[in-house]
Amino acid sequence: MIAEPLTAGAYLRRRRESAGLSIDDVAVLISVTDAWVTFNKALVKLIETDEHVPSPGFFDRLRGAFAFDRFVYEQLVCGPRPRHLHALRRRGRARRRSSLHRSRLKGTSMPNDPILPGLVPPLTPAEYIRLRREAAGLTIAQAAKPYYRRPEHAADVEATLRRAELPGAMIREDYLVDDYQRAFPFDPAVYRQLRDEAPAHHPTICRSCGCTSWTPCIGRDGEDCSIGEGLTCSVCEQKAHRRSQRRAA
Incomplete structure (x- = not known):
C-alpha cells in the first residue's frame, strides 16, 4: 500500500498533536483577545487541511504555540500539491486561456461583458462586501482596524479581508459574516442570500x-x-x- 505524500498541513497537525494540543488549545494560545479564538480556530483548521497558507505573522504565532521545523514546512509548501489543487489550477488556467482567446477575437474584455445586451450578471458575495466597504469610504486597511489591537497583527487581518473580496471568494462561517458589521454597514442576511440562494432569489x-x-x-x-x-x-x-x-x- 502506497502512503499519501505528507503535506504541509498534515505536518503541522502531527506536530500539534505531538505537543499534546488540540486545535482549541492552539487557538487560545495565539489569540490576542477572546473574540479572536473562534476565528483563529477556523483558520488553523484551514491551514491543517492545506486550504490556506499562513502569513509570516500568523506563522510566527503558530511557532510560539508548538514546536515545528520551519524549513520542513516551507519545503512541503513548495513541494507537490494535493491532487485536487493541481486539478483546480489546471481548470483555472484553461478558463483564463479560453477567456483571453475570446476577448482577442472580439476585441473586448469578456469577463466584464454581459452575456446578452441588458442582462446584468448576478452580484457575487465578494462584490457585495467590496461595494459596502467602498460605500463607507474605507480602504481595506481602515476596515481592518476594529479587528486588532497590536500593530503586528494588522497584516494578517488585512490579508483576510482582502481574500474575502477576491473573485469567487465565499465566507462559509456565518459568525465571520456577522462580524463584518463591526467594520462598516453590512447586512449578513444579504450576504447569505448571495452565497446560498439561486440568482432568481437574490434581493x-x-x-x-x-x-x-x-x-x-x-x-x-x-x-x-x-x-x-x-x-x-x-x-x-x-x-x-x-x-x-x-x-x-
Missing part, C-alpha cells in the same frame, strides 16, 4: 453602493432611496449627477 441590490430595500441609503431630503431598473439607487444617481455637473462647470 435587488444597488450596483454602486450595495444598498437594498432593507438597508437603503438616506438622501439629502432624509428619504430612503429607491433602486430603479438600472440597478442603481436614487441616491447614487444623484451623486453621479452632481459629479458630472461639477466636471462640466
Whole structure:
C-alpha cells in the first residue's frame, strides 16, 4: 500500500498533536483577545487541511504555540500539491486561456461583458462586501482596524479581508459574516442570500453602493432611496449627477 505524500498541513497537525494540543488549545494560545479564538480556530483548521497558507505573522504565532521545523514546512509548501489543487489550477488556467482567446477575437474584455445586451450578471458575495466597504469610504486597511489591537497583527487581518473580496471568494462561517458589521454597514442576511440562494432569489441590490430595500441609503431630503431598473439607487444617481455637473462647470 502506497502512503499519501505528507503535506504541509498534515505536518503541522502531527506536530500539534505531538505537543499534546488540540486545535482549541492552539487557538487560545495565539489569540490576542477572546473574540479572536473562534476565528483563529477556523483558520488553523484551514491551514491543517492545506486550504490556506499562513502569513509570516500568523506563522510566527503558530511557532510560539508548538514546536515545528520551519524549513520542513516551507519545503512541503513548495513541494507537490494535493491532487485536487493541481486539478483546480489546471481548470483555472484553461478558463483564463479560453477567456483571453475570446476577448482577442472580439476585441473586448469578456469577463466584464454581459452575456446578452441588458442582462446584468448576478452580484457575487465578494462584490457585495467590496461595494459596502467602498460605500463607507474605507480602504481595506481602515476596515481592518476594529479587528486588532497590536500593530503586528494588522497584516494578517488585512490579508483576510482582502481574500474575502477576491473573485469567487465565499465566507462559509456565518459568525465571520456577522462580524463584518463591526467594520462598516453590512447586512449578513444579504450576504447569505448571495452565497446560498439561486440568482432568481437574490434581493435587488444597488450596483454602486450595495444598498437594498432593507438597508437603503438616506438622501439629502432624509428619504430612503429607491433602486430603479438600472440597478442603481436614487441616491447614487444623484451623486453621479452632481459629479458630472461639477466636471462640466
